[in-house]
Each structure stands twice: as C-alpha cells, then as structure tokens.
Amino acid sequence: MATLETQILDDVIVRSRRKLMTLGGAALAGLVVGGSTEKAYAASYSDSDILNFALNLEYLEANFYYLAAFGCLINTPNAAAIAAGAPAAGIPITGSVGTAGTVTYGAANKVPFTTAVAAYASETAIEEGKHVLFLQSALGSGMYIAQPAINLDPAGAWAMLVTAANANYSAVTIPTGFSPYSSDAAFLVGGYVFEDVGVTAYHGAASLLTSSGNLSAAGGILAVEGYHAGLLRTAINATDVANGNTTLTGYTNSISALRAALAASAQTAGGTSATVGGVNYDNNPDDFGLATFSVSLAGMAGFNSTRITDADTGSTLNTAIAFSRNTNQVLNIVTGGGKVASGAIKTTAATGVFFPAGLNAGPNGFK
Amino acid sequence: VKLNHKHYSLIDKALSRRSFLAGAGGVAAASMLSGCSNDGTTTVTAPPTSAYTDADVLNFALNLEYLEAQFYLYAATGSGLAQTDTSAPTGYTGKYSAGTVITSSSTAGANTVGKAGVTGTGPTALTAAQSNILNEIAFEEQEHVRFLRLALGPAAVPMPMIDLTFFGVLGGVLTPAQTGFNPFLSFTNFLLGSFIFEDVGVTAYLGAAPLISAAGVASGYLTAASGILAVEAYHAAYARTSITATGSSAVIAIANSIAALRATLTVGNTGAPTNTANTGNTGQVSTAASVEVPLTLPTAGSTTPLTTITAADSKSSLAFARTVNQVHHVVYGSATVGTAKGGFFPNGTNSIFSTTTA
Numbered sequence: 001m002a003t004l005e006t007q008i009l010d011d012v013i014v015r016s017r018r019k020l021m022t023l024g025g026a027a028l029a030g031l032v033v034g035g036s037t038e039k040a041y042a043a044s045y046s047d048s049d050i051l052n053f054a055l056n057l058e059y060l061e062a063n064f065y066y067l068a069a070f071g072c073l074i075n076t077p078n079a080a081a082i083a084a085g086a087p088a089a090g091i092p093i094t095g096s097v098g099t100a101g102t103v104t105y106g107a108a109n110k111v112p113f114t115t116a117v118a119a120y121a122s123e124t125a126i127e128e129g130k131h132v133l134f135l136q137s138a139l140g141s142g143m144y145i146a147q148p149a150i151n152l153d154p155a156g157a158w159a160m161l162v163t164a165a166n167a168n169y170s171a172v173t174i175p176t177g178f179s180p181y182s183s184d185a186a187f188l189v190g191g192y193v194f195e196d197v198g199v200t201a202y203h204g205a206a207s208l209l210t211s212s213g214n215l216s217a218a219g220g221i222l223a224v225e226g227y228h229a230g231l232l233r234t235a236i237n238a239t240d241v242a243n244g245n246t247t248l249t250g251y252t253n254s255i256s257a258l259r260a261a262l263a264a265s266a267q268t269a270g271g272t273s274a275t276v277g278g279v280n281y282d283n284n285p286d287d288f289g290l291a292t293f294s295v296s297l298a299g300m301a302g303f304n305s306t307r308i309t310d311a312d313t314g315s316t317l318n319t320a321i322a323f324s325r326n327t328n329q330v331l332n333i334v335t336g337g338g339k340v341a342s343g344a345i346k347t348t349a350a351t352g353v354f355f356p357a358g359l360n361a362g363p364n365g366f367k
Numbered sequence: 368v369k370l371n372h373k374h375y376s377l378i379d380k381a382l383s384r385r386s387f388l389a390g391a392g393g394v395a396a397a398s399m400l401s402g403c404s405n406d407g408t409t410t411v412t413a414p415p416t417s418a419y420t421d422a423d424v425l426n427f428a429l430n431l432e433y434l435e436a437q438f439y440l441y442a443a444t445g446s447g448l449a450q451t452d453t454s455a456p457t458g459y460t461g462k463y464s465a466g467t468v469i470t471s472s473s474t475a476g477a478n479t480v481g482k483a484g485v486t487g488t489g490p491t492a493l494t495a496a497q498s499n500i501l502n503e504i505a506f507e508e509q510e511h512v513r514f515l516r517l518a519l520g521p522a523a524v525p526m527p528m529i530d531l532t533f534f535g536v537l538g539g540v541l542t543p544a545q546t547g548f549n550p551f552l553s554f555t556n557f558l559l560g561s562f563i564f565e566d567v568g569v570t571a572y573l574g575a576a577p578l579i580s581a582a583g584v585a586s587g588y589l590t591a592a593s594g595i596l597a598v599e600a601y602h603a604a605y606a607r608t609s610i611t612a613t614g615s616s617a618v619i620a621i622a623n624s625i626a627a628l629r630a631t632l633t634v635g636n637t638g639a640p641t642n643t644a645n646t647g648n649t650g651q652v653s654t655a656a657s658v659e660v661p662l663t664l665p666t667a668g669s670t671t672p673l674t675t676i677t678a679a680d681s682k683s684s685l686a687f688a689r690t691v692n693q694v695h696h697v698v699y700g701s702a703t704v705g706t707a708k709g710g711f712f713p714n715g716t717n718s719i720f721s722t723t724t725a
Contacts, residue, residue: 069670084670116612119665119674127677130684199597206576206593219573219596220685226569226597227677227686230604238612241496292499295506298440299449304495305503309601311594313507319514320507322597324590 050205052097052145052362053327054221055135057201057334059147060354061194062091062132063103065125067152068180068187069118071110073103074129075147080110084122091129092136093147098360101149108152108181117184117235124191124228131221138217139362149357154179157353161193161258164336169257172250188236189251195229196287196310197259197333200325226322233308237290253289256310259333260285263325266332286323288313331359421583422522423719424575427691428592429515430716431571433526434698435564436512437468439505441531442550442557443498448526452512458521463717466528497554504561504602511595518591524717533711534560537700541624555618558609562622565603566678567629567689567697570658572596574688600686607676611662619662626659632702633658633693658687691720699723 062074070081075093077086094100111121136144151157154177162174180190202222236248263286288307295305295313307313311322325333336353351358437447447453447468454465493501516523538548550560572592579589610622660678679686689697696702700710707722708715715721 080670084673113668113670115667116614116665116674118668118670119663119672120608120676122670123673123676126673127679127684130682134683134685203590203593203597206590216573216577216688217685219576219593220679220683220688222593222597223569223573223600223686224677224679224684226600227604227607227679230601231608231676233601234605234608235612237496237500238609241494295502297502297505297509298444298446300444303443303502303506304499305506306496306499308500308503308605309507309598311507311598311601313510318506318510319594320510320598321514321591321594322601324594 046362048139048143049362050327051135051139052143053330053359054201054205054218055132055139055145056148056355056359057194057198057330058128058131058135059093060150060152060334061198062125062128063147063150064152064180064190064194065121065128067105067108068111068190069121069125073105074132081125085126086129087133091132095136095144095146095360096142097144097362098146098148100146101357101360103147103150104153104156104356105151106153106155107179108154111181111184111187113184113187115184117187120231120235121187121191124231127224127228131224134217134221143362145360145362148355148360151354151356154181157356158190160336160353161255165254165258168261169254172254174251174254185236185239185248188232188239189248189255191228191232192236192252193255195225195232196256197325197330198225199229199310200263200286200323201327201330203322203324204326204330206324229310230308233290233310237306237308240290249290251289253291256287256289257285260287262333262337263287263329265337266326266329286312286325419578419719421580421586421588422519424578424583424691425515425519425588425592426522426524427575427694427716427718427720428572428595429512429519429524430527430712430718431568431694431698432508432511432515434529434711435568436505436508437526437529438531438550438560438564439501439508441468441470442560443501443505448509448512452509452516453526455525456516456519456521456523459523459525460521461524461717463524463527465525466714469528469530469532469713471532493554500605501554501557504605507598507602511598514591514595518588527712527717528714530711530713533700534563537563537625537628537710541621541628543620543624545621555613558606558613559618559621559625561602561606562610563625563629565599565606566626566659567694568599569596569603569678570687570689571691571694572599573686574690574694578691603678604676607662607678611665611674611676614664616664619664623661626661629697630659632696632700633689658689691718692724695720695723 059074066072066074066077066081066086070078070084070086072078072081074086074091077088077090082088111118113121153159158178158180159176162176162178166173178186178189180186180193199222202218202225206218206222233252236252240246240248288310290307292304292306293313294301295303295318297303309320309322311320312318313320334354335351335358433448433453436452440447455461455463534550535547538545541548548556548559550556550563572595576589576592576596579592583589610618613619660675660681663672663675665672665674677684677686695716696706698711698716699706699708701723704723704725
C-alpha cells in the first residue's frame with residue numbers, strides 16, 4: 001500500500017497541475033500577486049513553486065522552535081530533541097534545488113523554561129519539523145529546495161524586527177535587546193511573530209491547491225498552523241492575566257501592526273484579495289493583536305471580547321474568517337519589506353531580516 | 368500501541384449492535400486505552416451516494432455553525448441567535464423549516480458577566496478574562512452563521528432543532544461517567560463542552576473542502592471555507608490549551624474520554640460522497656481511533672512529555688479530516704448506520720447528508 005506521502009505526492013504533482021490548467025493563468029496571477037495587473041509575473045508559477053515557498057517558511061519556523069525548545073538546529077538534533085521525538089539522523093537541509101544556507105543564531109540558546117510552555121515549545125518544534133519532512137517528501141526528489149540562509153540571531157533578525165515594530169507602532173515599546181530565547185514569555189512572543197503568518201500564507205494558497213488530496217494536505221497544515229497560533233495567543237493571554245498586566249498583549253499589538261503594514265505595502269492596486277458572494281473579508285489591517293474589543297451577541301451590544309483568533313472582525317460585516325495573504329505579502333513580512341522599495345514591487349527576490357539571502361526558489365525560480 | 372485487526376473487529380461488532388445511547392462508553396474506553404497510534408489514515412474512494420451542490424456542502428457547514436453558535440451564545444448570554452439569523456431566508460424554496468433550541472433551566476444564564484453593567488447572575492460568576500474569551504468565541508461562531516447565510520443567500524437552510532440538553536446524556540457514557548454533565552455550570556465545564564465541538568469543526572471543514580466544485584472554488588467558496596477552518600483551529604487550540612493548562616489529570620481524563628467516544632462513533636463509518644470531478648480522491652479521512660489525539664499533562668519546565676495541543680497525524684503533522692457522514696455520526700451520538708436524527712439534532716440536520724451511512 002502506498003504511503004501517505006506517496007499518495008500526497010501523486011496528488012500534488014499530478015492533480016494540481018490539472019487544476020492549474022483548469023483555472024488558467026488568470027487565476028494563478030490572482031493568487032500570486034493578488035491583483036490582475038501583474039499577470040506577466042505569474043505565468044511561470046507552478047504548484048511546486050507554491051509548495052517550495054511554503055517550505056522556506058517551514059525551514060524558518062522549525063529551526064526557530066528547535067533552537068528555543070532544544071538549543072539545536074533541525075539537521076543536528078541533540079539528545080533533548082531526540083528525546084522529544086526529533087529524527088535522530090536530523091532533518092535534511094540539503095535539497096535538490098539550491099545550496100543549503102547556514103542558520104545564524106548568535107547567542108540563541110534553549111529557553112530556560114520554568115512552566116508548561118516548555119512542552120508547548122517542544123510539541124511545536126516537533127510538528128514544524130514534520131512539516132519540513134512532509135513537504136520535502138511531497139515535492140519529491142529533484143523538486144524540493146535546500147534550506148535557505150536563515151537569521152534567528154537575537155542581535156540580528158530579532159533586533160531588526162524590534163526596531164521596525166517600535167518605529168511603526170508608537171503606543172508600545174518592545175525593549176531593545178529583546179530575545180525570544182530569554183524566558184517562557186519571550187518565547188511566546190517570538191512564536192507569535194511566525195504563526196499567524198503561517199495561517200495567512202496557507203490560507204492564501206488554498207484556492208490553488210484544491211479539489212484533490214493536495215488540498216487536504218495544504219488544508220491539514222493550515223489547520224495545524226491555526227492550532228499553533230491559537231496555542232500561542234491563548235498562552236500569551238493567560239500569561240498577562242496571571243501577571244495582572246498587558247505587557248505581552250502590547251507586544252502582540254505592535255507585531256500585528258507591523259505585519260499589517262508590511263502586508264498592506266505589498267498589496268497591489270485594489271488591495272483586497274478574498275471575496276465571496278460580494279463580501280470582502282480581507283480588509284486592511286489584516287492582522288490583530290490581543291486587545292479587547294466590544295461585540296454584539298444575540299442581538300445585544302456591549303460584550304467585551306478578546307482576540308484569541310486572528311480574524312476579520314473589524315469591518316462593517318464581521319465575518320470571523322481568518323485573513324488570507326498572497327505570497328508577495330508573506331514575502332514582504334518575513335523579509336521586512338525587502339520586496340517593496342519606494343512603493344514599487346521589486347522583480348528580484350527579496351532579502352532581509354529572517355532570510356538574509358532571500359528565499360530559495362524552486363526549479364522554476366521566483367520572481 | 369497499534370490497534371490490530373482483532374481490536375477493530377471487536378469494536379466493529381460492538382458498534383454494529385449497539386447505538387451510542389445503549390452504552391458505547393465501554394467501547395470508547397477500550398478504544399482510548401489501546402488507540403495511541405496516529406497513522407491510521409486512508410484515502411476513501413467510495414462513490415457518491417447522491418447528487419449534491421456546493422450549496423449542499425455549505426449548508427452542511429451551516430448546520431454545524433448553528434449548533435456551535437447556539438452553544439456559545441447560551442453560555443455567554445443566556446439566550447441564542449436572533450430569529451433573523453435562524454429563520455428561512457427571503458426567497459427560500461427548500462423543504463426545511465426553522466427549529467427551536469431545547470434548553471433547560473440550567474443551560475441559560477451561566478455567564479452574563481461579560482455584558483456591560485451586568486454581573487454575576489449565573490451559577491458561577493466568571494472572571495473578566497474568562498468571560499471575554501467566551502464572548503469572543505460566541506461572537507465568531509455567530510458571525511460564521513451570518514456569513515454562510517449571506518454567502519448562500521436564498522439557498523441557506525433555516526436552523527434545525529437543536530438540543531443543548533444532550534450534553535447531560537453524553538456525559539453519562541463517559542469514563543468516568545459524568546451523568547447530567549452541564550457545560551453551562553462552570554468555566555471548566557464550558558471548556559469541556561467546547562472541546563466536544565471544536566476539533567469536530569476542524570475535521571469537518573477539512574473533510575468537506577474537497578467536495579466543493581471547481582466553479583465553487585472560482586466563486587471563492589473554498590477560500591472562505593479554508594478561512595473558517597483556520598478559525599475553528601484557533602478555537603480548538605484555545606480549548607485544548609486551556610484544558611491542558613488546568614493541570615488537572617481528572618479534567619484531562621474527561622476530555623480524553625470525550626475524544627475516545629468521538630473516535631468510536633466514526634471508526635468504520637467512512638462512506639461519504641466524493642467529488643465526482645476528482646474521482647477517487649477525497650483526501651485523508653481517518654478510519655481509525657487515531658483520528659483523536661488524547662491530551663497529555665505537561666511537566667513544568669520540561670520539554671518532555673510533549674503536549675498535544677494540536678490534533679494531527681503523528682507522522683506528517685497534518686490535521687485529520689472527517690467525512691460529512693462521520694461528522695453526522697458524531698453529532699447524532701450514534702454509530703448506527705441509517706440514523707437520520709438524534710443527539711444534538713433531535714430532528715436531524717437540515718442537510719442532504721443528514722442520514723448516516725456505513
């Protein structure tokens with residue numbers, strides 16, 4: 001009997017190609033750049049490009065969680081990682097396409113956990129590692145990318161992130177020298193930076209990978225990213241409640257505001273990318289921190305609500321549907337705006353912040 | 368430990384003879400004890416049982432959203448969806464009429480501290496933080512109802528009859544038995560009530576998404592469904608994290624008994640319509656008890672044992688899918704093939720998929 005990976009491989013390679021032909025280039029253009037004015041870009045994108053794009057993000061996430069939970073990288077698991085379920089041989093970082101980059105992490109270390117957050121970190125690390133392996137397997141030999149160069153250094157990417165977040169959102173100041181590896185609470189904030197982005201990225205890709213097993217695969221990962229995001233937001237909220245303050249909540253607002261700004265600047269004219277029945281549910285801002293807001297329930301106004309869910313609940317029609325981002329918007333977030341210069345979208349691969357040498361492209365390249 | 372053929376055979380035989388109400392709890396317990404393997408997925412290739420449309424798929428989801436919204440709204444406010452959110456839409460020509468919500472004195476008013484100017488009128492006054500989260504989930508499920516009704520327009524089915532007292536029956540077959548279980552009584556009970564629904568929501572959307580036609584995809588239905596799927600995952604993570612964070616092995620045991628019961632109701636019942644445009648492929652549908660991932664009790668400061676906040680396949684870390692048929696088995700509380708109503712839906716769902724199959 002075929003393995004799960006083999007089945008998914010078949011679906012991804014065969015069925016999504018069929019789907020691409022069904023949908024045609026226009027639909028692809030809409031997915032990739034979120035507008036109809038950039039068709040020339042998108043004509044060369046394929047399903048494997050989209051999955052390789054996702055694989056870049058999974059390499060990033062997996063290495064972050066491995067560093068935080070275990071103090072090692074995904075390809076060189078230590079005893080703690082193996083005890084938690086990491087493959088003893090390590091997760092391959094040398095793909096069929098591109099050269100494996102190094103992970104720069106500086107003074108990053110295993111978080112000195114004191115609470116159950118240790119187990120949350122461990123679970124998330126193992127699961128993100130499996131996503132790397134799954135996507136490698138699904139793309140198959142000759143098709144999947146090597147790990148790109150990644151920066152997870154507190155004095156590198158994280159310092160850049162803090163500077164940008166503080167400049168963008170004056171209401172909250174994230175302390176200079178912030179390290180996601182310094183405490184349980186700091187780790188939660190670090191994970192927060194990634195998970196909601198993962199949700200929006202897979203959501204944005206869902207309409208491409210559809211009506212077949214590959215949709216189940218992408219949908220299955222989307223759901224897991226949603227679980228991770230929900231876990232982090234729940235734990236952050238619980239930490240602030242326990243401490244009787246809103247410190248971490250403030251950080252989430254700053255980070256979400258930065259992501260929304262970067263996503264907005266990468267939108268093409270017209271701005272929004274997801275509508276159904278004439279209802280748009282991708283309004284800008286497309287990201288919310290944990291602040292409370294007032295809602296109407298059962299026809300009665302005035303109920304206070306948290307934002308454990310990062311969804312569209314701020315527009316005139318509250319859809320409570322998670323946001324969707326196209327690859328361009330996601331790229332702009334993870335590279336800190338490298339994809340956009342002076343309001344124009346660059347045609348070369350973006351570099352910066354977490355991806356100092358840009359993303360690794362699949363066989364067909366990125367544009 | 369993997370379930371072997373003998374286990375499955377025993378479970379199947381047991382389920383073929385008794386419905387949930389007749390005492391499947393013992394089977395559930397057995398299933399939970401032995402069902403720790405997480406790689407029991409298969410690709411189902413059963414032919415479609417009837418013709419269906421994208422509206423039928425979205426209406427299936429709408430039935431579940433009605434149920435979730437009513438549960439959370441009653442928990443948050445003591446009352447349910449506004450009538451305009453449950454009645455047949457203007458221009459509706461279908462056969463269903465709007466049902467009522469069955470409640471008892473204990474289901475209403477568990478928490479009204481979230482509403483401005485009202486404090487502590489429920490059985491257990493909640494903290495502001497608890498109330499805020501309850502309100503959020505209630506709001507989001509309410510808006511899912513509204514969104515789906517808007518997207519469906521005149522094709523939206525009205526709300527079926529919903530029985531929120533079924534929790535008490537369900538509790539009676541858990542191990543240990545929670546006879547008369549009332550999710551509106553305390554915040555911990557509310558979390559367990561939430562746990563009953565949210566993972567099901569995730570698996571239901573994941574299982575139904577491939578049924579949407581190419582035309583439906585072009586219309587944005589798939590992207591919308593994916594976005595709701597993500598929100599259900601946020602909610603499920605909230606419930607699983609909060610139950611885990613109670614640090615109570617007793618509370619976790621109740622949740623795991625619920626999970627085992629759900630698994631028992633769906634094992635062996637995999638048949639479901641497939642998308643004829645994509646013959647032979649409905650994605651990953653679990654046929655094993657491993658569709659449920661039991662919660663674990665973490666050790667403070669230790670990376671082992673891992674938590675299991677995410678309910679996913681242990682090999683690929685992909686979330687599980689349930690077919691529309693499996694979901695009906697769960698919400699009816701019945702493993703019996705041919706069941707058309709029961710459990711949370713005493714008159715059945717208002718859905719073309721409302722009668723369970725093998």
